[in-house]
Amino acid sequence: MKKIAVFVSAALLTSTASLAPLPASASLPTEIFNQSMPSLAPMLEKTTPAVVSIAVRGTQEVQSRVPEIFRFFGQQEQGPRERPFQGLGSGVIIDAKEGYIVTNAHVVDQADEIQVTLKDGRQFDAKKIGQDKDSDIALLQIDANELTAIKVADSDALRVGDFTVAIGNPFGLGQTVTSGIVSALGRSGLNIENYENFIQTDAAINSGNSGGALVNLRGELIGINTAILAPSGGNVGIGFAIPSNMMNNLVSQLIEYGEVNRGRLGVSGYSVNSDVAKAMELDTNQGGFIQEVEQGSAAEDAGIQAGDVIIKVNGKSVKTFEEIRGKIGSLGAGKKVQLTVVRDGDEKSFTVTLKKAQGDDIAAERIHPIFQGVELENQSSGILVKEIAQNSPARRAGLQVGDVIRGVNRTETDNIAQLKSFFEDNDGMAVLNVNRDGRNLFVRIQ
Missing domain, CATH: 2.30.42.10 (PDZ domain)
Known part of the structure; x- marks a missing residue:
């Protein structure tokens, strides 16, 4: 190989030496300079502001294990203990007016603090509206102005071979863009999630890209990057994204109910x-x-x-x-x-x-302990109390089957997601505004 390289270099030198120098007045044809080079830059300039970086902090329970040899000497298991953690990921702004951001559930799971950094450097604390671990989708919300939302494409129209661009925050380096194609559609059976219908792409996806955007050449969202096949721990050109249509269906439920009503x-x-x-x-x-x-x-x-x-x-x-x-x-x-x-x-x-689906009833007790044993349902007029268990806290507080909750502490609540959001932000005693058989009354809970 070295000989071939030397030969080629010599040939080039000989060929170059035989060329006469260009006159000072000579120039290349103007059409070469006027011709635009193919580039994704114009599309990315409009799209990348919709992709954010996410940093999380929290604590998680870990089981303290005592080696068998120490148990022999009488040392006992200490039980679970809390350990702090922090992590990085990505997200996509889907609604600029409401400040909604989609990411992966595993990015924000168990997080006590969620901080979103926009491309322009602004940072905001985010509130988690809801998540669905079975499909690995979570919805966040920030209070910010001048946001850029991404346009969502019809992922059912994708074909193998369509060009793709992945945007995210790999390894905490900051916003990074990679490109590839749709390698396969409808990937499943990977045991990554309970509900799998992945887009497979060879656009480079690495740790920290989770929750980021997979877009087409028009800058439209076609998927949420969620996983990679990495036997060596790095990217090998096999990445997976949740289709945008699947994401849309799940997010609409998170907005309405605060969880997926599958x-x-x-x-x-x-x-x-x-x-x-x-x-x-x-x-x-x-x-x-x-x-x-x-x-x-x-x-x-x-x-x-x-x-x-x-x-x-x-x-x-x-x-x-x-x-x-x-x-x-x-x-x-x-x-x-x-x-x-x-x-x-x-x-x-x-x-x-x-x-x-069985077992997917809205877990009302997750909204507030007062709702243990209560089944709630969204209606156009408010939140209907469908069922109340005997001797439940809600029954003792005065709630009845058929009551329609319209507000809490004089704050209007149109759906279960808003009720859940209120109690996430407020502690202590609360008063429910209830309509019962056309009459308005108040029920105190604490």
Whole structure:
């Protein structure tokens, strides 16, 4: 190789020496200077202000382990203890007026302090509106002016090979931009989250990019960067992002309820592959084979049967059962979804109204201990008290089934998320403004 390098260098020197120098008055053609170079800079100048850095602090419980040899001498386990932690991540401004910022749940989980730094250097303390660990999405809010929000694209329109740009804060270096393509769609079965429907990209994503933006060449948000496949601990060109449509569905629920009110289809099954297709004599090699339909479920009500193969969700093709689960899992209870199935060689379409997933009832006691044993529901007129357990604190305080909570301490509360936000910011005694059978009254809680 060294010989080749020397030969080439000599050839270049000989060739250069044979060239006559340009006259002083000579110049390159003007069209070369007037021609614009391809660049992502104009798009990034408009988009990057919507991507923020996030720093968190908090404490977490750790179990103190005593080695076996010391237990022999009578030393006992000390039990859990608190240990401080801090971390870095990224976020994306999706609503400039309200100051809403989307990030990953694992970035802000258990954080006592959340500080957001904008691209222009301004720093703000953020409030966590809600999070969903199962899909790794969290929603923050800051009180700030002159924010730039990102435009959200339709992630269902993505194709493998589309160009991508990842924006985030890797390793705490500050805002960083990398580029690549969509390597795959509908990635699942990675055991990263409970609901997986990832965009895979080869744009470099590293530690600290979590919660950052994956955008297209128009600067529109197509995904929230969330994970990497890193056997060596560094980037190997396999990163994963939560699709923007899935993020949108989850965030709308966090805004309305303060948590995800997940819908449920009520089927079990597995992914179709060539072996399954051959054994079951199916005409398709992909999709979700339905093994069982639960009695009284949304799927049964719509007419879906065991043996059906789901091949499309809302008109978009699906490859695996896990992808179907991810798409359905991001939709809220009561939402309608169009499913296309193959049954006996024919395609059939069903409109399914999702039911509330078991165990996903709004945990009212998380709002305030007074609501332990209470089921709340958002309505256009306020927050309806649907159920109250016998001998519950709320019943003793004077709340009744059918009451509609409209405010607390003379602060109007239109939904459960606002009620939860109030108690996060206020301690001590509170007075609920309640409408009961058309009459307004006040219920004191403490």
